[in-house]
Amino acid sequence: xxxxxxxxxxxxxxxxxxxxxxxxxxxxxxxxxxxxxxxxxxxxxxxxxxxxxxxxxxxxxxxxxxxxxxxxxxxxxxxxxxxxxxxxxxxxxxxxxxxxxxxxxxxxxxxxxxxxxxxxxxxxxxxxxxxxxxxxxxxxxxxxxxxxxxxxxxxxxxxxxxxxxxxxxxxxxxxxxxxxxxxxxxxxxxxxxxxxxxxxxxxxxxxxxxxxxxxxxxxxxxxxxxxxxxxxxxxxxxxxxxxxxxxxxxxxxxxxxxxxxxxxxxxxxxxxxxxxxxxxxxxxxxxxxxxxxxxxxxxxxxxxxxx
Numbered sequence: 001x002x003x004x005x006x007x008x009x010x011x012x013x014x015x016x017x018x019x020x021x022x023x024x025x026x027x028x029x030x031x032x033x034x035x036x037x038x039x040x041x042x043x044x045x046x047x048x049x050x051x052x053x054x055x056x057x058x059x060x061x062x063x064x065x066x067x068x069x070x071x072x073x074x075x076x077x078x079x080x081x082x083x084x085x086x087x088x089x090x091x092x093x094x095x096x097x098x099x100x101x102x103x104x105x106x107x108x109x110x111x112x113x114x115x116x117x118x119x120x121x122x123x124x125x126x127x128x129x130x131x132x133x134x135x136x137x138x139x140x141x142x143x144x145x146x147x148x149x150x151x152x153x154x155x156x157x158x159x160x161x162x163x164x165x166x167x168x169x170x171x172x173x174x175x176x177x178x179x180x181x182x183x184x185x186x187x188x189x190x191x192x193x194x195x196x197x198x199x200x201x202x203x204x205x206x207x208x209x210x211x212x213x214x215x216x217x218x219x220x221x222x223x224x225x226x227x228x229x230x231x232x233x234x235x236x237x238x239x240x241x242x243x244x245x246x247x248x249x250x251x252x253x254x255x256x257x258x259x260x261x262x263x264x265x266x267x268x269x270x271x272x273x274x275x276x277x278x279x280x281x282x283x284x285x286x287x288x289x290x291x292x293x294x295x296x297x298x299x300x301x302x303x304x305x306x307x
Contacts, residue, residue, distance in 0.1 A: 016042065016300070017137075017142060017299065017300050017301050018042070018045065018135065018297050018298065018299055018300060019262040019263060019297070019298040019300065020040045020042055020047060020295065020296075020297055021262060021263050021264065021265055021266040021267070021295070021296045021298070022038050022040055022266050022293070022294065022295045022296075023266040023267040023269065023270040023293070023294050024036055024038055024270070024291070024292065024293040024294075025270060025274065025291070025292050025293075026291055027243075027289060027290055027291045028277075028289050029289065033060055034060070034291050035051065035052035035059045035060045035063055035291050036049065036050065036051050036052070036063060036241050036243070036291040036292070036293040037049070037050040037052075037060075037063035037064045037066070037067040037128075037293075038050075038067070038293050038295055039067040039070060039071055039132075040295065041071055041074070041075075044071075044074055044075055044078055045134065045135035045136065046070070046071065046074050046132070046133070046134060046135075047132065047133045047135075047237075047239055047295055047297060048066075048067055048070055048130060048131065048132035048133070048239065048295075049130070049131050049132075049152050049239045049240060049241055049293050049295055050062075050063035050064075050066045050067050050128045050129060050130045050152070050217075050241075051063060051128060051129040051130075051150065051151075051152050051241040051242065051243075051291065051293070052126075052127070052128045053127040053128060053129065053150075053213070053216050053218070054127075056124060056125050056126060056127060057111060057115060057125050057126075058107055058108065058111045058125040058126030058127075059126065059127070059128065061107060061111075061126060062104045062107060062108070062126035062127055062128040062217065062218070063128040065100075065103050065104060065107055065126075066100040066103065066104055066128050066130055066217050069096075069099055069100045069103040070096045070097075070099070070100050070130075070132060073095070073096055073099045073100075074092075074096055074134070077092055077095065077096075086136075086138065087136065089134050089136055089143060089144075089145030089228055090145050090147075090226045090227070090228050092134060092145065093132065093134055093145045093146065093147040093226055094147065094224055094226055096132065096134075096147070097130065097132070097147050097149060097217070097222075097224050098222075098224075100130060100217055101149075101217045101218070101219070101222050104126055104127065104128060104217040104218050105217075105218060105220070107125075107126045108124060108125050108126040108127065108218055111125035111126055112124075112125050124218060126218065127216040127217060127218035128150075128216060128217050128218070129148070129149060129150025129151055129152040129213065129216050129217070129241070129242075130147075130148060130149055130150065130152060130217055131146070131147075131148040131150075131152035131153060131154050131167060131239050131240075132146065132147055132148070132239075133145070133146045133154060133237060133239060133297065134146070135231070135297075138230075141230060141231060141232070141301050142230070142231045142299065142301055143228055143229075143230055143231070144228060144229050144230075144231050144237065145226070145227070145228040146166055146167070146226070146227055146228070146229075147224055147225060147226045147227075148167045148224075148225055149170060149215045149216055149217055149222060149223070149224060149225070150169070150170050150171075150213050150215055150216045150217075151169040151170065151171050151211070151213050151242050152167075152239070152240065152241050152242065153165060153167050153169070153238075153239070153240055153242075153245050154166045154167045154237065154238065154239050155237070155238040155240075155250075155253060155257075156229065156235065156236075156237055157235070157236040157237075157238070157254060157257045157258060158232060158234075158235050158236075159232075159234050159235075162254065163250055163251075163253060163254035163257065165250070166227060166229070167225060168225070169213070170213050170214045170215035170216075170223070170225075171210065171211070171212055171213045171214065172206070172209045172210050172211070172212045173187040173190075173191055173206070173210060174214070175212075175214060176206070182206070186203075187206075190203050190206050190207050190210075191207070191210060192249050192250060192251075193207060193285060193286075194249060194284060194285065194286055195283065195284065195285060196282070196283070196285050199285075204285075207285065210246075211242065211246070231299045231301065232299065232301070233299060233300065233301050234298070234299060234300075235298075235299040236257050236265075236296060236297065236298050236299070237296070237297040237299075238253065238257060238269070238294065238295070238296050239294075239295040239296075239297075240269070240293060240294045240295070241290075241291065241292065241293045242290065243273060243277075243288070243290035243291050243292030243293065244269060244270070244273050244292050244293065244294050246286060246288045246290065247272075247273040247276040247277050247286050247287065247288055247290075247292075248269070248272060248273055248276060248286070249286070252272065253269065256268050256269050256272060257269075257296065260296075262296075262298040265296045265298075266294045266295060266296045269294040269296070270292055270293075270294050273292050273294075274292065277289045277290070277292075
């Protein structure tokens with residue numbers, strides 16, 4: 001399907017423990033070149049989203065290379081697991097991101113050699129964010145390990161509980177909190193604002209800087225973030241690029257995730273984000289045109305399998 005159109009491709013099997021639904025659309029200003037990359041491997045229970053950084057010449061290549069590298073090495077790792085032994089999923093997730101980082105670094109160096117012939121001051125040609133999830137069966141259900149670098153996010157929605165971010169952006173707000181210049185509550189409130197009147201002039205300055213990131217696949221000293229969680233029946237996991245969560249608040253994400261059908265919920269998230277991006281940004285300050293990608297995993301394991 002052309003990237004000028006919305007891609008929505010649910011992957012489902014009647015006896016599968018999970019449904020994977022995905023949707024992506026390129027930036028309206030470059031509809032022929034989506035710098036996001038989505039990865040779904042339903043057979044090996046792997047999912048990831050990547051977002052090529054900025055307008056670098058290799059942004060699109062970096063995102064796709066990272067996704068391809070993760071898929072290849074995940075299958076290699078699975079083939080070499082000891083039968084009957086439960087693997088360290090977090091360590092496997094770390095290895096996948098490290099492999100992807102090496103691949104992107106090699107791509108960047110290759111592109112730099114070419115680009116520096118015309119621009120000797122250029123420092124980076126290829127970089128990408130990534131957020132990935134590994135699903136693995138256990139005797140009493142499924143375990144999910146997750147990892148990320150940058151500002152692509154992973155959310156968990158569980159029945160009877162509010163939506164929860166499993167990742168923390170490598171970005172402006174985290175940097176300001178680390179310096180003690182913003183507390184967590186204020187950072188979250190500013191990040192979730194929808195209208196200009198909700199913020200002071202100083203807070204609006206913070207809001208407008210929220211898209212800066214401090215980590216991506218490309219850095220020699222990459223700092224990875226890892227975690228794992230046991231899954232339950234009806235859990236929904238959202239992996240998305242910033243084109244989705246910049247336009248929509250966490251409350252809006254939760255409402256759509258809670259009500260959307262398992263095969264169409266990703267498309268509904270994307271459509272709502274597109275609608276928001278087309279609104280007047282002087283009124284709706286979240287409105288942002290961008291590449292947009294959402295991947296939703298719905299868990300179907302039976303109650304006795306869930307912890």
